[in-house]
Amino acid sequence: MTDNLRVKSSKFIDETYKISFKFNNKTYYGYKGDTLASALLANNIHLIGRSFKYHRPRGIMTAGSEEPNAIVQLHKNTSRTEPNVRATEIEIYEGLEASSQNCWPSVNFDIGGINNFLSPVLPAGFYYKTFMWPASFWEKYEYFIRKSAGLGKSPTEPDPDIYEHKYIHCDVLVIGAGISGIIAAKTSAKNGFKTLLVDEKPYLGGSTIYQNSEHFKINNQISSSWLEKEINEIRKIDNLEIKTRTSVAAFHGYNFLLARESLTDHLPLHQRDGKVRHKLLKIRAKKVISATGSLERPLIFDNNDRPGILLSSAIEKYSNLFGVACGQKNVLFTNNDSAYETAISLFNKGIDIKAIIDNREEVDSKLVKEIEKNNIKIFKGYTIVDTFGYKRINKISIMQLSKDGQKVVGSKISIDCDCLGMSGGWTPAVHLFTQSGGKLKFRDDDQVFIPDIYPSDQISIGSCNGDFTLEEILTNISKTLKNFLNIKKTEYENLEVQSHFNKTKRNIWLLPTNKVIGKTKPFVDYQNDATAKDIKLALREGFRSIEHVKRYTTTGMGTDQGKLGNMHALGIISETAGSKMGELGTTTFRPPYTPLTFGTIVGRNVGEYFDIFRKTAIHDWHVENKAQFENVGQWKRAWFYPKENENMHDAVQRESKAARDSAGILDASTLGKIDIQGTDASEFLNRVYTNAWSKLAIGKCRYGLMLNEDGMVYDDGVTTRLDENHYIMTTTTGGAATVLGKLEDYLQTEWPELDVYLTSVTDHYATISVCGPNSKKIISKVIPNLDLSDEKFPHMSFKNTKIGKIKCRVMRISFTGEQSYEINVQANYGKSVWNKCMEEGKEFNITPYGTETMHLLRAEKGFIIVGQDTDATMTPIDLQMDWIVSKKKYDFIGKRSLYRSDTIRDDRKQLIGLVTENPKEVLEEGAQIVLDASKSPVEMLGHVTSSYYSPNLEKSIALGVVKGGKNMMGQKLIIPMENKQINVTVTDPVFLDKENKRLNA
Amino acid sequence: MFLIHCPYCGEREQSEFKAGGEAHIVRPKQPTELSDDQWAEYLFMRKNIKGVQFERWVHTHGCRKWFNMVRDTSNDEIKAIYKMGEKPPTKY
């Protein structure tokens, strides 16, 4: 057997440009223009991998993106490795290394192949039925399954490539550059529409461009020559942009499409550095023309999956476009005229055709006659009943079909072959159309689904619209384009078309055999190893919906989404269940049409650009002073500042002690700030907070609690009255945007009569909080002319003042329970004021502290953190904060919900304090709280929400929520942990300075 | 992804907007007068129609204005857009 199956040279292949590549570690050669598949076929290699479930040897089946079998791993064990690449799509380049997937230890000897012999015990739903029970065994099954199955290996190193996103707006997008797409793009652009034409292939012209037969002519020229001229013309049109190697992945509503433009995948690795690998195009088109073509159907018969079995159209493409013969002893199997086109092509190139098996009894088109004239044997009214050859087909058995096509009759005939082409007719590629929300209709004549109802300004033309012959395409296209683009005429109205294709077809979804179905393997979904037998089993077991059958048998659930076999699955269901195809509907095709790598999806948003992060004006100082950071919303907040060998615990203990013993300083700039102005500002605050605001004097601050309309705590913060009609509200760091959104919602939609204006000013100010017994002394040094006496500047008040020439607002408010001042300055002065505070505080050992210490200090005081101690199921009453809920106010957001039958229950979870029996024992946040751990099942009373070791109290403290906790003071409870039980006692949540003496100390 | 015509800014990508649920549910003027059931009706019950639905939307990453939309939820067709406070269209 020869290893060079190149036939007559093809103009698409550059035989002067030799390229070496490796497949399974062995070096081969191909030419520029080859795909990996065509180059392997030229080297007489069909066996590419093993199937998913039965590990059957599988080869190249197609010549396009619908390929189910020939999927390979590229550049194994490198950072550029990529699994599940279709050999039929990858263009070869110098140094390409591909290897088989899904086989262990090698493609030629595969342990999993034993599944093939075990297949009677591996029916549809096998994984569901067997591996799901008992649940505790799953871990063991998983190891076994993952080792022996699985599709390829994902890379373990960071992706070295660069990806980009790009927005494109156009008048008309044409998808697919076959004959229909070329005509549409040219017509659109020539009529002044800004047009974009995309095609997944590296060349233009679809399947017509390699059509060399005298049987298909346009204006008396061979169709490919005619099209070539058209292509040369469109390249010169200014307002037409052409993108090849560009595959549309998704077609969303309102003509929004995603396409991947592949820019470097065809280049040798060393030429890729620094270049963008893929561009994800985000296309918004006023009009979309789908010219996505059609996919040839396989035929469903016993053992229709062996290496060497291809689609007939693929064999034609390999010979015409790539100049490669797929076999030396070819047999074609068909139910329509397409295989005769292939046969004529092969014959003209001198490739041997042993026979054509045709399901149809009577065929007499010009194509058929030409074959007969050349003495190629045609078995009319026959079907294949079996195939032979383990790693490559070597023989088929055929039998005659009965009149009704349901049985086979007569005796078996054997034919030797090394390649079998099959043609079951064509399926319009309507995937993108249905993704866009389009509805299909079923055409009974030739059993195809075609576009019916369009959900947006779009149209399908050519074979994706069910026009399969050259005449149909060219006759309909002018009419359709004139209507769709609203133009008077096109240049394609009086073409002279000659096409000898006869449309007669004998459609049998599942071809009969002489064996019982249980003994056969007629594959429907090659990638997932689903057979017709599995589909019939699913129907016997009661599944009826196509979506259920799909999931149960896994038909159509591979990376190819069953592009080849889905129609047959429907056909078999419809025949078995006796329902009509049109009524069954199809399964949903989901984006992406072909898989996208993650890099393409994230584009430039990798590493530090993965998500936005916000830095305060003082951020650089925190970095210089070795702060560890935590993410709060989008903010990076200083978490703690470890010194020398300190760990987090040590640092937090030191910071916490310093803040209470002398002075601490915190960057509080991230708290949300909303500027509120207008004559109704006070009334507005009355309505959004639970407490009363009308009487708050100018220059005073007040803590407020905001509820949702369902009565649950939503946010909290201090709001200051700056002037008669002017307030500044602070929110939690994470809640700033949603609070503003909610307030705007009420203002605009419920209370448009209120004169109130809201502005987010979070980023405008830097906020520096100095706390501790020495804070007053420090502030008096920083702002010497400010009277800090308790009479002039009491707790919960504010002053406008200046630090040198810098205007600032100083609030005397406290989240730690210590005497505390918050300086707000224009953000760009933040760092210098912070530095000044540090300098003036040096003699008092002023200690910067982070969010962890802040949390600890407030927990000592029993102050809640919304989102940590609350979880959208806590009312203010549950939090023991009844004091902040106004009884006098007629209404505020959430008020009515506070006395719904559910919110007044006594046994709601309520906030309490917890102390451990062993004061050194620190509880885990999130730990469950129970009364009696011996009962089974144990009743969960609640959980720990905040827990710390307090250096100031020298004991462990915690906050938690417990059912009916308010009435459990002094109650002993248990925290069951993995290896121990911790005894705790319920206490008041305020652990330190209940009398608030330290605020004025 | 929709193209939405903000009544204040014009046509913009859906990613600039947020949906805010069913429109024309008026917050009761006197919540305290309502029974638990009546309050629950306002608080929790939404129609969630398959078909033509009246919705609230906000141009979050734009003018921050709320407005109403008539949308067919079965095919995402936007049939009408009108400002807050305006009467819903009867024909669309």
Ligand SMILES: [Zn+2]
């Ligand atoms: Zn707007």
